[in-house]
Amino acid sequence: MNADKRLFPGSTTTALGHQTKYSHNGKWYKFDCYGYEAAAEYVSSHLAQYTNIPAYINYSIVNLPINGVEYTACCSSDFLGNDILVSATDLFHKFRNENINAVIKEMNLRDKIEYFVASIEEITGIANYGSLLTQMLEYDAFIINEGRTFDNIHFLYNEKSGFSPAPLFDFGDSFLSNTRDKYPATLSFDDISHSIEAKPFVPDFIKQINACHSLYGKQLSINDSICLTSKVADNLHSYYGDYVCERINFLLDKQISLHRDNFISPHPSIFNQSFDSQIRSAHIRATNQKHPKSNNIPKGFEH
């Protein structure tokens, strides 16, 4: 792609989020802003194949030049086709003339979730939305995704088929990717772990998913062979180097220990099509083989 005064002539963008993003020629691009968002998006979409999440967006990492300077971005296919993408925020605004954050502000956690789910089901006609929401929030807790605001809960709309849940995406705020303002590389995990904040209902991931479980039951299953493949680790390493690779692996190991309750042994019918025995046998803890520990890994992020 050429460095140009216009990054993508003829491209369009969205009104949401702080990341620079473009849709162009059937692809969506989101640029790193506060740290390694593209790495987080890429890894999270890769890990989703080990879960029973029915639909999610696959991302790759690319470098794109802007005015002669290379920036890292994640890239996905444009999955919209003729559908439109609408956020929960917009649904409440257009169909209820409500600011969802303001409306639920004074409610207790259980009431917040029930109000949100009942409203979404009424507006969209989507059945059992509580189960889908629970699964999404469980996965967000697993990947430490701090970006699940109501702007980042999406639905598809098509004039013929009506509303449907959007495939899962927007993982850029996972794995403590904000190294610029919130989780700098100079601090250990113990120093920064108290700053982790869930969204959209309460800042505590565990409280949020416990409340969802009490209403809708556990929904997320994770295959116990989950890991970063050597291909994913190689890609991460080539774009971000040792530190980000090690940090994401450290966090993934920590989360696997924390979320053991969601883990089950492989059963072919439960997991996504990508999860077959051929791929499974190829999954190797890549960092142990390919990427020896960096001498620069801060204390607390070491394996």
Added chain:
Amino acid sequence: MNTAHLLYLNGTKITTDILVDFVQKSVAIKNYSTFPLELAFGINLQPSFDDFLNFIQSRCFPKNVDRPRLHLMELGLDSYNPLLIVKKTHGILSNDHMSLKFLEDKNNEC
């Protein structure tokens, strides 16, 4: 500008006709659809001037976007002004088929 006349469109279909008076800070609309998702103000039939400003903002890239100069440079602008931005972009975004058409401005100073 003192007043503006805008059409909000879904593809080629007009969904909301908007008249804005920037001096009186008043807005008058006429909807041509009953489906809230394609209306500029959804079910709100009496939008305020702030509602109008929020609507225009909702058709732009966010003010706090990373590398704002890059976005402004692409549009030939030197500051973040949602009204000027949507005049350049026609309020077109990646996630839907909506757009804005400015029919007339009176006293063309933004």
